[in-house]
Amino acid sequence: MSLALIDPSDPPERQRDKLLEIVRALMARVERTTDDGGAAYAQFQRAAMLEDQVRERTADLQRTLELLNLSNERLAEATRAAEEARQNLANAIETVQEGFALFDADDVLVLCNSRFGMHMLDIQEHLKPGLSFGGYIDRVSRSRYLALPEAETPEDWAVRRKRRHYDRHSIFNVRLIWDRWLQVSEHRTADGGTVILQTDVTDLIRIERLERGKMLDDQARVIRATLDHINQGVCIFDAEGRLVGWNQRLGSLLAIPMNRFRLGVSFGYLLERFAHEISFGEGMDAAHLEAWVQARHERAPLSFELRRHDELILDVFAQEMPDRGFVMSFTDVTAERAAIEALSRANETLEARVMERTLELEDALGHAERANASRSRFVAAASHDLLQPLSAAKLFIATIGDEAVAPESREALTKAQKALDSVEGILGALLDISKLESGRAAVSIQPVRLDRLMAQLSDEFAPIAAARGLRLTVLPSSAVVASDPTYLRRILQNLIGNAIRYTAKGRVLVGARMTAGMVRLEVWDTGPGIAEADQEAIFKEFHRLDAPASPAEGMGLGLAIVERACGLLGHPLGLRSEIGRGTCFMLQVPRAESAPAPSVPDASAVRAQAKVAVQDKIAFLVENDDDLRQAMGLLLEKWGVSVLDAPSGEEALALIEEIGILPDFFLVDQQLGAGMTGVEFIRTMRDRHGPVPACIVTAARRPEVAALCAETGIRLIQKPIDARVLEEFLRAL
Structure with missing residues (x-):
């Protein structure tokens, strides 16, 4: 309770005096009080303890008083420094040669120098701290020293001036009476206040006006001189x-x-x-x-x-x-118009000449197109006419068994067979190039297994390469590509054949590289190489580089067929070659999903199975070419087949009706002369006697013939007839 008697707000001296007074009162009370049970002594102890606390409290108060005095001294010193800084700022602002004013964040004037507003004597007495920015602008707008723009009232000027105050930084000129000018610069401070600077730019504007006048005079003289020239x-x-x-x-x-x-x-x-x-x-x-x-x-x-x-x-x-x-x-523009008229007349004359020349070119183009079409028809017709006797010749040779040929004649027979194969290759190339050029070639894109295709190519070209002393390596590949199997095989055949033909020693390598979504088929050789200047010409028809002149070695159509077939299939074709080291042809083929393919039996087994399958069968040949009909008959009879034949469909129908015997299968030429075609004959036979095995044998390679046979379900064999293909057909029976 004694502590509560002390008011913390009292000065330390007053608090000390109160504590001493309390101590004396307590001591007097102790001395007056007597207590047999020792209560007086306890009170004395409490008084002593209280005195110690009072002494500690007094010491704390003394230290606080000293700190307070030190703070007051520092505050007084800071106040003096602030006042001194304020005075220095005022002195510095006063020395500025421009009018200066500072408004705080509430747009109230804090201070300004004597030059601020010196050009408007009627507002200077109001420029004191505490003046609002709006009041300052209102007084300036009504100053008699302000030269307002034409048709602008003081209120309008004040509104426009206050609007500028919202910009963070703005600089503008104010016109005064007596042709004087002030440049006003207004800037925001970091705490949201505003600093305004006023600069007298009268002399600058007058000098600028004088210079502008001189410049305008100079420009006027320049413009006048320019206009006159x-x-x-x-x-x-x-x-x-x-x-x-x-x-x-x-x-x-x-x-x-x-x-x-x-x-x-x-x-x-x-x-x-x-x-x-x-x-x-x-x-x-x-x-x-x-x-x-x-x-x-x-x-x-x-x-x-x-x-x-x-x-x-x-x-x-x-x-x-x-x-x-x-x-x-x-x-x-008189001369220009005359020139245009003359040009127009010349243009009309030129247009007439161009039209005349265009008509001549159109006629020439028509003649060329007709000549090209005639050539294509001639190649197709000539090839067809040549394939007939070629088929007969091959079949006649096929009927000659090894046992019937004397040893000294066997070599001549082999050469004859090779010569016929060369003629067949040339005719096939002519037909291919004719179809590719005419745009009538039809393709059938489907999955093609490269392992089977590579094996067939290896079997086909290995003997040829060995005969020339070359090593042929065909790398196996399990990839499946999307392409036309016939054209893809023909492309690789031509590339491999060319590589073997042009390579004198070394090797030929065929392989496939896997890339992203594609397979790159490559044919490498160690031949003489192809110069860069010749790499475009080699794809032209009948163009050969240092090749033997014998037609048996080709006519220079292989690469032309390759280029056109790759373009037809959309397979990019590339070439890389180095003189003296060899050449690589490559084509990109898209990959396809793997698909099962039927196995290919051994050729000798096929031939044996075919002979057994057709033993004692009756075949009917419908062929208008006597030699070919006779050759096919001899070959079939050699295989143990009984043969009936007729030169036309009408005669074949009549013979069947006459003898009353239905043959086991038919081999029918598609083009039988002026009468019915081969397909029409087979349809008639099936209408009369039900489904009978039949095969169309033709030299016509038009897509519509193949489509007609596929639609009717008739097997198609192209001429010249390969005995192995005919054996495969007989085996299928």
Whole structure:
């Protein structure tokens, strides 16, 4: 309770005096009180303890008092420093040669120097701390020293000035009476206050005005000199349509003396004075031009033609200027128009000649197209006519068994067989190139297994390469590609055949590389290489590089067929070659999903199975070529087949009806002369006797023939007839 008697707000001296008074009162009470049970002594102890606490409290208060005195000294020192800094700031601001004022974040004037507002004596007495920014602007707007812009009231000026106050930084000029100018710079401070600087720029503006006047005078002289030296006539009118400038070229173009031009004359007056000497071009007249000049809205540029009598043509261009005036330029285009007319006449003559030449070229193109079509038809027809006896020759040779040939004649028979194979290859190449050029080649894109294709190519070319002393390596591949199997095989056959033909020693390598979604088929050789200058020419028909001249070695059609077939299939074809080291041909083929393919039995087994399968069978040959019919008959009889034959479908139907025997299978030529075709004959037989095995044998390689056979379910064998293909057909029976 004694502690509660002390007021913390009292000074330390007062608190100490109170504590001493309390101590004395307690001691006196102890001395007056007697207690047999020792209570007096306990009170004495409490008084002693209380005295110790009072002593500690007094010491704390003493230290606090010392700290307070030190703080007061530092505060007084800081106050003196702030006042000194404020005085230094005021002195520094006063030394500034410009008017300076500082407004706080509440837009209240904090301080300003004596130069602030010195150009407006009627507001200086109000420029004291505490003045609001709005009040300052209101007094400035009503100052008699302010020169307001024309048609602007003090209230309008004050609103516009206050609007600028919202910008973070702004600099602008204020015009005063007596042609004096102030530049006002207003900037925001970091705490949201505003600093305003006023600079007298009267001398600068007067100097600038003087320099601008000199510059305008110089520009006027330059413009005048320029106008007088340009090759165009120019005249300038002000916003009221009065003439304010022109050049000498204008008078010479219009053949008008310069003294007839004078400043201030109106455009309408000039137009009226010269109306009898000029005429307007198409789309323009005097009323239209006058309306454009008098228009009060924004005028679009105007261009028209003006003629003076029949001897001068002027191209006129009129355009509005920023001050609502306009300028007109006159360009002499008489020579240009004459040149255009002459060019137009020459162009008409040229167009007639071009048309005449175009017609001649069209006739020549028609002749060329007809000649090309005739050539394609001739190649197809000639190939067809040649395939007939070729098939007969091959079949006759096939009927000759090894046991019937003397050893000394066997070599000649083998050479004859090779010669016929060469003729067959040449005819096949001619037919291929003819179809590819005519665009009649049809492709069937399907999955093709490269392992089977590579094995067949290896079996086909290994003996040929060995005979030439070359090593042929065909790398196996399990990839499946999307392509036409016939054309893909023909492409690789031609590339491998070319590599073997042109390689004198070394090896030929065939392989496939896997890339992203593609398979790159490559054929490498160690031949002489192909020069870069010849790498484009080798794909031309009948073009051969240092190859043997014998037709048995080819006619230079292989690579032409490869290029066209790759283009037809969409397989990019590439070539890389180095002279003396060899060549690599490559083509990109897209990959396909793997698909099962039937196995290919051994050729000797096929032949044996075919002979057993057709033993004692009856075959009917319908062929209008006597030699081919006889050759096929001999071959079939050699295999143990009984043969009936007829040269036409009509005779074959009659013979069957006459003998009353239905053959086991039919081999029918598609082109039987003027009567029915082979397919029509087979359809008739099936209509009369039900489904009978039949095969169309033809030299026609048109896609529609293959499509017709596929639609009817008839097997198709192309001429010249390969005995192995015929054996496969018989085995299938």
